[in-house]
Amino acid sequence: MKIVVQVRLFPDAAQQAALQATLDLCNAAADYASAEAFQRGVFTKQALQRLTYGRLKDMGLSAQPAIHVARKVAGAYAALKANIRAGNLGKRGSRRRVKAESKPITFRRNAAQPFDDRCLSWQLAARTVSIWAVGGRLNKVLFGCSDQQYAALAAHRRGESDLVCRDGKWYLYATCDIPDVQTNQPDGFLGVDLGIANIATTGDGTRYCGKGLNRIRHRNQRLRAKLQKIGTKSAKRLLKKRGRKEARFAADTNHVIAKRIVTEAERTGRGIALEDLGGIRDRVRLRRPERVTLHSWAFHQLGTYVAYKAARAGVAVVYVDPAYTSQSCSHCEHVSRKNRPNQSTFQCTSCGFAEHADVNAARNIAKRGVAGWAAVSLPNAA
Known part of the structure; x- marks a missing residue:
């Protein structure tokens, strides 16, 4: 099963400015990709990546961040369609559903941005991370977590981690793939x-x-x-x-x-x-x-x-x-x-x-x- 481990980042002033610039650029790029997807009716990951990759690179993103931006946009439209199918936005013609379907999805300035192991590396023993940023890679960004979270990261961290800024504080949401535990036969x-x-x-x-x-x-x-x-x-x-x-x-x-x-x-x-x-x-x-x-x-x-x-x-x-x-x-x-x-x-x-x-x-x-x-x-x- 997959769980998410939240760790707090403690960047210095320069690192914090670089992280903010990175989120700003990624979400501005996501807004561009979303507008293109809405205008052309292209919502699948691969098709949207082919459509927008060159422009996202020109905006200042490296290869992997550009791919993740396109995938983030495609995932947002997939979530919107799932909510519509489930009836969470009301019936066809309702004000809320019409509003959601009539314009492109937009992203907040501090919306989460995913990073994979090519853009983000963990130095667990030193309690630091190295992360891609707009002005160059940031090294030795300190993070803090509990002993239980540290053990989960060391043993089970797999895949992507999301960079999040919330109330002026910086976090990484790391995905951990924990082995399934066999379900016991219940006695009642x-x-x-x-x-x-x-x-x-x-x-x-x-x-x-x-x-x-x-x-x-x-x-x-x-x-x-x-x-x-x-x-x-x-x-x-x-x-x-x-x-x-x-x-x-x-x-x-x-x-x-x-x-x-x-x-x-x-x-x-x-x-x-x-x-x-x-x-x-x-x-x-x-x-x-x-x-x-x-x-x-x-x-x-x-x-x-x-x-x-x-x-x-x-x-x-x-x-x-x-x-x-x-x-x-x-x-x-x-x-x-x-x-x-x-x-x-x-x-x-x-x-x-x-x-x-x-x-x-x-x-x-x-x-x-x-x-x-x-x-x-x-x-x-x-």
């Missing part, structure tokens, strides 16, 4: 119910992030609304800064929750059953305040973190249909809306079984996980 499944009042709840009764996290989320929502209403340039700048802070907070929280869930499943020899929440924003019908709460948390990110951490630990993961898991009794399987009189309470109208509503839903997800795993593994065993 740990069901995980994702929600709003509790971000995640397991069938064992563990509830992650309740009132404390929701207070922070609601405070952030109020601050966003206040800044959006003000609408000044400084308010927009602060809104952008707060958005990055909230994204870091959400990612850190999701990492912690995912690690604890995977650790518990690994300790007990079970697999993990998750809800398949694809398209939930289109399916769910909620009032405006509830929609804001639903859309302000990265549930997909949490599921992704659980999946990749489980893969590294050899823990099986299955995705199940979440339909009626909150209305079904995990004891007798009776389904009724009346089984859930309020958000936190589940009380079966058939057998009288009572439990926290999210715990009951997680147990139903675990049962479906067992059935789903059997459907996948039994044909292979045969």
Whole structure:
């Protein structure tokens, strides 16, 4: 499996100026290649490279950076087409989709630029890198990382690394190809119910992030609304800064929750059953305040973190249909809306079984996980 290791660069003033000039040129070249691709309808990597290579070289790029710029542009158009096919930009004729399709893709000044081993070399023992730049190759650019990241770089770094400038700080995102771990045969499944009042709840009764996290989320929502209403340039700048802070907070929280869930499943020899929440924003019908709460948390990110951490630990993961898991009794399987009189309470109208509503839903997800795993593994065993 592939993971990304983020390392911080510590360039001096001259190196920093050279790196900035390099990103500026690469992204200006990407804008040119994008305009050519849009005008001529050429979007494949090789065709776009043949079309723009000479001009990109004339702009001051060396051979490999010019190739990577063309590939970056082709990848951006491929991602756009994939989003259109998936319906992420709305239906045909919608304002958002028309806007995306009616003009070339543009690149930010500090958009990431990929470098391969011909343009970037690592001196791990010295904690430095040598990287191609516009004015000449930069040697002995210091980087910093944790011991765990260093071990991953030394043993598994393969392929490209992306140069990124974020908030005036420089980073390299290095791709590491870690050998796959054999998935262990699970002895049952740990069901995980994702929600709003509790971000995640397991069938064992563990509830992650309740009132404390929701207070922070609601405070952030109020601050966003206040800044959006003000609408000044400084308010927009602060809104952008707060958005990055909230994204870091959400990612850190999701990492912690995912690690604890995977650790518990690994300790007990079970697999993990998750809800398949694809398209939930289109399916769910909620009032405006509830929609804001639903859309302000990265549930997909949490599921992704659980999946990749489980893969590294050899823990099986299955995705199940979440339909009626909150209305079904995990004891007798009776389904009724009346089984859930309020958000936190589940009380079966058939057998009288009572439990926290999210715990009951997680147990139903675990049962479906067992059935789903059997459907996948039994044909292979045969």
